[in-house]
Amino acid sequence: MTASTQATSKGFVLVVEDEPALRLLLEHSLRQRGYRVSTVMNAEQALTFLDREKPDVALLDWMMPGLSGLELCRTIRQKPGLKNLPILFLTARTDEQDVICGLDTGADDYLTKPCSADKLDARLRALLRRTRPSQDLITFGPLTLEPENHQVTRAGRPVALGPTEYRLLDLFIRNPRKVFSREDLLERIWGPNVHVELRTVDVHIRRLRKALNSEGEPDLIRTVRAAGYALDDTKENTPQAQSSD
Structure with missing residues (x-):
């Protein structure tokens, strides 16, 4: 980790991704761009994490064993303390109907894999600007x-x-x-x-x-x-x- 990364704190991101290599890549990339990051490998672990922590934004995969990312998004939106948590889907599902379904379920944004680190960073920054106005x-x-x-x-x-x-x-x-x-x-x-x-x-x-x-x-x-x-x-x-x- 570089000194410039340590000096910056853009926000706290929870990454929910079942693929180990991609999970590690996302963690490293986001930390390099100044985010605090926690990672979990499935929806069940994500819900346990969210019971005790409040990230600034959640980055969800869709296709995971057990509870899917879509079901996780729906569950988050039903919890009073999490209904306003910014959610961004990062998934291999590219069909337009999937995008519509994800947004209708409660996601704030939707990106398809593969996605450049710069594009992901830009989308996260835009989400945080919209959802954290009170944190001046x-x-x-x-x-x-x-x-x-x-x-x-x-x-x-x-x-x-x-x-x-x-x-x-x-x-x-x-x-x-x-x-x-x-x-x-x-x-x-x-x-x-x-x-x-x-x-x-x-x-x-x-x-x-x-x-x-x-x-x-x-x-x-x-x-x-x-x-x-x-x-x-x-x-x-x-x-x-x-x-x-």
């Missing part, structure tokens, strides 16, 4: 994050963050009070195929704490022993907590 500013307590220009402030005070610390905060602020283990953070921030020591997470959390918390301010990063870290503004968080990792 993301706030949590005194924190404000501006994804468009990667600016962060705390109670109006500018906060200077390195690329990794920014991506950590971006993940935390979109999932407030959720505890992420070190293993979770390694996979989400550095990627599943990058070999990084667990203690590296602690180093970057320490840097994030130092940047976010001025003297006398409550620590907004909560350490949960034997579990991980969370962005939290509960009263139990004190300035002294900054020293514990």
Whole structure:
């Protein structure tokens, strides 16, 4: 993974694809273009994933063993918490009636295989522009994050963050009070195929704490022993907590 990829975060994509080689290719290509990516191999795994995570967009294959991509799309649209999740079909089915059926079922866009990585990137960016207008500013307590220009402030005070610390905060602020283990953070921030020591997470959390918390301010990063870290503004968080990792 290049430094430029690490510094960029376009959105969180869930890839549902049963073909291992294509799944790996999509993951690599999307990460290279600045997306956070999680992959699953069938619809059942996708539904389990969506019960605990909320991606910015889902990229679905149609023809999969078990529940098809079409049935998965229909199921997603029936779930109150997922009915507005952007869905893009990437499938080998090229018949016009298949395209119409996919869109009528609830997909937002439809691409046929083979498809260039640049074209897929353009379609994803268009989807995210249409479906994330409210994310110009993301706030949590005194924190404000501006994804468009990667600016962060705390109670109006500018906060200077390195690329990794920014991506950590971006993940935390979109999932407030959720505890992420070190293993979770390694996979989400550095990627599943990058070999990084667990203690590296602690180093970057320490840097994030130092940047976010001025003297006398409550620590907004909560350490949960034997579990991980969370962005939290509960009263139990004190300035002294900054020293514990």
